[in-house]
Amino acid sequence: MSSKEEIQDVTELREEDFMLNIGPQHPSTHGVLHLKVKLHGETIMDVQPHLGYIHRSIEKMCEASTYRNFIYLTSRMDYLSAHMNNQACSMAVEKGLALEIPPRAKIIRVLMSELTRIASHTLWWGAMGLDLGAVTPFFVGFRDREDILDIFEESCGARLTMNYNVPGGVMYDIHPNFQRKVKEFLVNFKKRYHEYDELLTGNVILHERTKGVGYISAEDVVSYGCSGPVARASGVSCDIRKWQPYDGYENVQFEEIIETGGDCFARYMVRMREMPQSVHIIEQLIDNIPEGDFQAKTKAVLKLPKGEFYSRVETARGELGVYIVSDGSMNPYRIKFRSPNFSNLSALKHMAVGGKIGDLVAIMATLDLVIPDLDR
């Protein structure tokens, strides 16, 4: 087997080929994904994802809810960036109502989003170590995540599915301890951040398993619609916080991390370096939260005018889009969620064909998929 083109032309199962089912129940922490992998020895000839094992019909359920209620279902889609999902939905409804939210609410939303991003990336880092065979990063990653979840629980009421964003702002004001606890967390995180690099980034096993593996070029990344760290690792600049800033991101300084490697190691480095950037954003804002209302006045029952509204948000995994079609009544006519994991998965076959089974695990770990977001 010499070139990638030769391998991709083969479609029937020849005598030496072997079809392997990975999933839907497997010890990887990504969710219920069923991959049918066609192997020639250990070399991958074809990867077919089979979806639908967690298809909970969220889009149909939204058509029977009201504009306030459907937001609570979306926390359960990409539950590791639950805050940002709710933010995207609230922004779409606010676009429909042409509502301006108070500055205090904007800053609170940005702070919560960046904390969610750090929590998601530490979990990704721990799970990636576990997938590649290292067990210690799992406990180290969860240790830092627990600090953030304690902060969420105090202000928002829940650890995972916060439901804190509502159309008009945030649901309650932040707890009086919020600023102090966030500052303590930042001090501790900066002290401990070197452990992440010492455990995995400089590790020769990680380098051997991820460098040169799962390469995807910049044109292919744009054509496949990938976004987030997957696209930024191939040199494509696509951060929505920079391209179309929303909700207070216009006023913060941060760098968009772009690598040009295009392989698994580049995706790993993008996510690692995004964590200090989020810390930097929080540091700029934590002492300057403006006083005022935390929620704009809205009616109890929201009715959007007839029309279509689209909002885009940068979650921890890429670009989430919420498309609302309204016919003027109290219930949405159609809501479509453009989920980042859906497009990221479509590039899996391109990345995995020609590699080995061990490479497939490394590619899945760096793609960082959350399957309920895919199946909705």
Added chain:
Amino acid sequence: MTNEELKAFISAHTPEVTFEETQFLNAIIPSEKIYPLAKYLRENPDADIDYLICLSGVDWKDHFMVVYHMTSRKHKHTFVLKAKIADRNNAEIHTVCDIWRTAEFHEREVYDLFGIKFINHPDLRRLFLDDTWGFPLRKDYTDDITIVSL
């Protein structure tokens, strides 16, 4: 390009278009014209639409609408293309997945949930549900056994 320039650009290629201006410029074309227009938008260097953001289906009870949100990363213009499928019982439209590879999965999802067939799609199978299920996101879908309505 601004909205006015986009309007002129698209009408020059496809005269059957109608326009609406909501949050973005919406261009509504009949479903037969989608493939030539999409190819033109992708290949023409003034438009250079290289990023298909979202492909969705909407059921308007007497016709279907396939909605394409697209943008150009170089020129930074975003607009919406809507292809109207007038025949509800035999809904077919040409695929765009050789122009933007992301459309492969998105079109499979629209086929799965609405029943709209995409001509020349390399692998049109149902994505989330199995072959015996109906098309759930259609407005006339009823299921007395599994759906508990409030």
Added chain:
Amino acid sequence: METPATAKFDVKSFPGKVTHMPGGGSFVVTSIDKMVNWSRSNSLWPLVFGTSCCAIEMMSAASAKYDWSRFGFEVARATPRQADVIICAGTIVYKMAPVLKRLYDQMADPKYVIAMGACTISGGPFFYNSYSVVKGIDHVVPVDVYIAGCPPRPEALLHALITLQKKIQEGGPREKINIGF
């Protein structure tokens, strides 16, 4: 004095299936049984089965802050052949239900099921208006412990594990309890 075991209630109005225990209470266990139950309850190995959001809280319960391995749940197995308890964390849809049933069948006796989260009890937030969610995993497998919450806190999961341990210590495995089934 009326205890819950001897109270008379109207069987027809009870929503589930009622199995009467002989003697009106739990079994009288011999000391060998007590030893066996004690050792079984303190080394239950869970099967890795998380489908959606509750899986993250299950992972938090496995990690250092809440740490379920102090109760004996240390080794989480990937294969059902070596697992004792399946903690079903996450929504089950119609496409996934045969997979769950097959995993349950592959486990060796004695086996237990914990239904974690609102979705596994009754469909949870997806009860109304959803066409693809199974409204509760007790339509698919018999459940021993139900945990409420969306998602339940890791401490709630630990409480459920301790409850399961108590349940095992008090009586025999499920096969001995189900007389007349």
